[in-house]
Amino acid sequence: MAAALSVIRSGPLMSIQDRGRYGYRSYGVSRSGPVDRDSHVIANALVGNDATAAAIEFALVGGSIRVDEDVLIAVTGGDCKVEIDEKPVLPWQSHILRAGQTLTIGLLQGAVWGYLAVSGGIANAPVLGSRSTHVRTGLGGLNGKALAAGDILPLARSRTPLEPLILTQPYVRRPGPVDVVPGPQDDYFDTEAWKLFLTQPFQTTASRDRMGMVLSGPRLQAFKGHDIVSDATVTGSIQVPGSGKPIVLTADGQTTGGYPKIATVASSDLARLAQMPNGSTFTFRAISADAAEEALIYAQERLEAIIAGRRRPDDKGSRD
Amino acid sequence: MEFADTVNETANLKVLALSASISSNPIVGVRETIPTYRSLTLIYDARLVRGSVLAEELMRRARSDASYEPPPGRRFEFPVFYGGEHATDLEELAAIKNLSVDEVIGLHLAGEYRVYLIGFAPGFAYLGGLPEILHTPRLATPRQRIEAGAIGIGGRQSSINSVPGPSGWRFIGRTPYLLFNPLRARPFLLRAGDRIRFRRIDADEAAHLDERAGQSDFELVGTV
Numbered sequence: 001m002a003a004a005l006s007v008i009r010s011g012p013l014m015s016i017q018d019r020g021r022y023g024y025r026s027y028g029v030s031r032s033g034p035v036d037r038d039s040h041v042i043a044n045a046l047v048g049n050d051a052t053a054a055a056i057e058f059a060l061v062g063g064s065i066r067v068d069e070d071v072l073i074a075v076t077g078g079d080c081k082v083e084i085d086e087k088p089v090l091p092w093q094s095h096i097l098r099a100g101q102t103l104t105i106g107l108l109q110g111a112v113w114g115y116l117a118v119s120g121g122i123a124n125a126p127v128l129g130s131r132s133t134h135v136r137t138g139l140g141g142l143n144g145k146a147l148a149a150g151d152i153l154p155l156a157r158s159r160t161p162l163e164p165l166i167l168t169q170p171y172v173r174r175p176g177p178v179d180v181v182p183g184p185q186d187d188y189f190d191t192e193a194w195k196l197f198l199t200q201p202f203q204t205t206a207s208r209d210r211m212g213m214v215l216s217g218p219r220l221q222a223f224k225g226h227d228i229v230s231d232a233t234v235t236g237s238i239q240v241p242g243s244g245k246p247i248v249l250t251a252d253g254q255t256t257g258g259y260p261k262i263a264t265v266a267s268s269d270l271a272r273l274a275q276m277p278n279g280s281t282f283t284f285r286a287i288s289a290d291a292a293e294e295a296l297i298y299a300q301e302r303l304e305a306i307i308a309g310r311r312r313p314d315d316k317g318s319r320d
Numbered sequence: 321m322e323f324a325d326t327v328n329e330t331a332n333l334k335v336l337a338l339s340a341s342i343s344s345n346p347i348v349g350v351r352e353t354i355p356t357y358r359s360l361t362l363i364y365d366a367r368l369v370r371g372s373v374l375a376e377e378l379m380r381r382a383r384s385d386a387s388y389e390p391p392p393g394r395r396f397e398f399p400v401f402y403g404g405e406h407a408t409d410l411e412e413l414a415a416i417k418n419l420s421v422d423e424v425i426g427l428h429l430a431g432e433y434r435v436y437l438i439g440f441a442p443g444f445a446y447l448g449g450l451p452e453i454l455h456t457p458r459l460a461t462p463r464q465r466i467e468a469g470a471i472g473i474g475g476r477q478s479s480i481n482s483v484p485g486p487s488g489w490r491f492i493g494r495t496p497y498l499l500f501n502p503l504r505a506r507p508f509l510l511r512a513g514d515r516i517r518f519r520r521i522d523a524d525e526a527a528h529l530d531e532r533a534g535q536s537d538f539e540l541v542g543t544v
Contacts, residue, residue, distance in 0.1 A: 025363070026339075027508045256356060256437065256440050290370070
């Protein structure tokens, strides 16, 4: 019998996510996958999985799970209280979870999206090439739904030994303004709107989910109107509907939209924005597409270095 | 890359031609190509190709007339049952237009439609070609759940709903042919550029076709 993971208690938005569903945007299928891709990749790497493995994403609060075979687990995304049979263990490193032990994941501190990776990875059946759950259209995951108590998830067998790992170089999110690349409908907004957009503070609000986040801040008026001929949206698109409140599309964002998009959040900065707790204040900064590409390449190299630097705890160095 | 800021067939054909050019002659680093009414969006890996290089290559291809060969649009016929529980707005639409229900159906059947865009939801088809007299604004308050297969009218367009969900379009019927079924060998029936005509069927034929269309090997036979 294949190994299985039982959900004892689940947070409100717990779902199975692998890297995402690629190649179907032109058919209207959202990418899905983790909201914070770096944290997802690190969780997988800490338990010896490929970056493509399916893990569990949760919003704000995790839950409890049990497994019926010994596995490695790692929790990432933010600071978080994690316990194995009521004994605290640290996030951002892997631990052995024995068959029958209970793993409990509490509230994330200073972050919104958390990840639980299990060695081997979740082995639910892929749909359109991905195990990721897209709840709105009922695709992937476990019957297309968010996870709930009582769910039993199949686990793939791990090819690596059960040796816990730590990061020698911590994953740190930089402070500062959120970088955006203006457009494609930057010309829908006059200089006054642009001035507000780039100088005034915005706040993250509770109106957020895997599709997107509604921001509060100055009202952005599109002088050419808030309706465009529907065109493609991407993860990171900043739509401005008639309310003037920008909406940033994230992992489950729809593939097309009819609102003007003032800018796109730089790929390297999207997870940082998505991880800001409700009520966080920040500003936007405009950069060129070329600079955004440089930033992404740098961020990917940094992530690779962090992953390459993971070690067994008895090797030199420690997380602190 | 934008070709126009309005809906027009010439721009859409250029979008489809450039999209087809990328499919047949791929550019290293391009991961997804998304054609819409009047623009083409590419998702690329900046480690494999830089945006500035990509933009130049796209301009080069867009300017070269030789590459302007949009794929021939396939033609399909969709059976529609205009009535029953899915035709939530048929009678009201007839009343608004001062037409009989049969006249509304006749006008909808008279149109030859073009799939301008697949988007919003998996497989959802935006159709151009709705006769002008049927152009009707969307509902002020969207309905919570519209079934897959429902045939809608929204503004100047018609649509075929692909997955159940909320919608502010006005619905006049239903086709048994599901545009999207992830368990089917071919999950999506339509792509941008396809042409569609509707054929009126009755409730019995709809029930019969429901059975056939629900099978995993269901495929739509069209003509080029």
